[in-house]
Amino acid sequence: MTSTNRVTAERGASADDPAPSRRAARLTPMLGPAAVAAIAYIDPGNVATNLTAGATSGYLLVWVVVAASLVALLVQFQSAKLGVATGRSLPELCRERLPRWASLLLWAQAELVVLATDLAEFVGAAIGLRLLFGMPVAPAALVTAAVSMVLLELRRRGRRRFELLTAAALLLVGAGVLYDVVAVGHQSAAGLAGGLVPRLDGVRSALLAMGIVGATVMPHAIYLHSALARRPDPGAAAGSGDRSPSLVRRALRLDCGIALGGAAVVNVAMIALGAGLGALTAGAWTGDIIDAHAQIAGRAGGAAALAFAVALLASGVSSSGIGTLAGDFVMQGFLGWQIPSRVRRLVTMVPALVALLAGAPLTGLLVVSQVVISLGVPVALFLLVHFCRDRSVMGGLVNAAATTRVAAGAGLVVAAVGLSLPVLLLL
Secondary structure (H helix, E strand, O other), X not given: OOHHHHHHHXXXXXXXXXXXXXXXXXXXXXOOHHHHHHHHHHOHHHHHHHHHHHHHHOOOOHHHHHHHHHHHHHHHHHHHHHHHHHOOOHHHHHHHHOOHHHHHHHHHHHHHHHHHHHHHHHHHHHHHHHHHHOOOHHHHHHHHHHHHHHHHHHHHHOHHHHHXXXXXXXXXXXXXXXXXHHHHOOOOHHHHHHOOOXXXXXXXXXXXXXXXXXXXXXXXXXHHHHHHOOOOOOOOOOOXXXXXXXXXXXXXXXXXXXXXXXXXXXXXXXXXXXXXXHHHOOXXXXXXXXXXXXXXXXXXXXXXXXXXXXXXXXXXXXHHHHHHHHHHHHHHHHHOOOOOHHHHHHHHHHHHHHHHHOOOOHHHHHHHHHHHHHHHHHHHHHHHHHHHOOHHHHHHHOOOHHHHHHHHHHHHHHHHHHHHHHHHHHO
C-alpha cells in the first residue's frame, strides 16, 4: 500500500471509529457532582472562620486553607470513585456490609451532622437577607426555608439542572468575594506568599487553624458525593469497555479539581478580604460577619457591600439545599427508608427555625454547629478509607497502597483536629 493510500485509510478508519465519542458520552455523566459537593466548602461556616482568621492573623493561615483543601480534594475524589465503582453510596455500602446495629448508630450520628450543617447554613442565609433587605431574623429564616424548598424541587425535575444551578451559586459566591477583595484593596502579595509557609503564632492562631480544618472537610459532603457519583448505567462495570479505570479516574480528577480548586481559591480570597479589612481598621474589626458588611460599605462603597451580602445569601441558601439532599441519601442509605424530600425538608428545618425564631445568638449557633459537625468527620473518613482499599468492593478502581496510606494519614490528622475542636471551642 502506498503512503497516500495508507494515510487515506487511516483517516477513514478514524472517521468511522466511534470510540472517542462513546468515551465522551460515557464519561460526561460523571462530571458535575463535584460542583454540588463543593458548595459545602464555601458555606457560612467557612465564611465566618476565614474572615476571622484574616482579620486577626492576616495571611498567617493561608497554608492551612491550602492544606485542608488538598485533603478535601483527595477525600471527595475517593468518595466519587466509590460511587462510580460500586453503584452505591457510602451509606448504602454500610447498610449492606455492616451489622444492622452499626448502620443504626452511623445513621444517628450522620443525622446529627446534617441537622448541625443545616443550622449553620440557615444562619448564613438569614444574615444575608438581613444585610440585603434589613429583614429581621425570623422572617429571613422563613424566606430561606421557602427558597431551599424551591431548590429541592429543581432537583426533582432533573439532576443536570440542579448541578448547573449549584455551579452557578459557586461562581456567584466566588465572584462576590473576589470583587470585594479587589474593591477593599490593601492586598499584600508578600503576605500571601508568606502565608504559604506552615507556622502558627500562639494559641489563638492554632484554634483558628483547627476551625478552618473543621469547617473545610465536611462529613455530609462525603456521603452526598458518593451518592451523586453513582453511575447512571448500573449494568455497566466501571472497569469495562470505555469506562476503563484510567479514564474514570481522569474524569473524576477533572471534576473534583475544577470544583474544589475553585472553592479553595474562594476560601483563600476570604482570608485576604479579612486581612484587608483588619489592616484598614487597625485591628478594630475582628471578623464579625454582620459588621463586615458595614466595614466593606464604608471602605469600598455600596456595590461591594451588596456583592458581599449576595455572596453570603447564595452560600447559605445553596448549601442549605445541599444539606437536605445529603440527609435524603443518608436516611435512604443507612436505613433503606425513603420519604418525600419536601417532608424531610420540613422536618430538618425545624431545629434551625426554632433556634432563629427564639432569638438565639447567631455567632453562638455557628459555633455549636461546627462542634457537632467536627465530631462526624472521623467517622466518614474512616468508612471511606475502609471501603476504598477493598478490591472486592472497588474492583479496578481500588486504591493503590500508597493512596490508602496518604488518605489514612490525612484522615487521622483531620480526625484529631475534629475531635480536639469541640473541647477547645467549649473551654
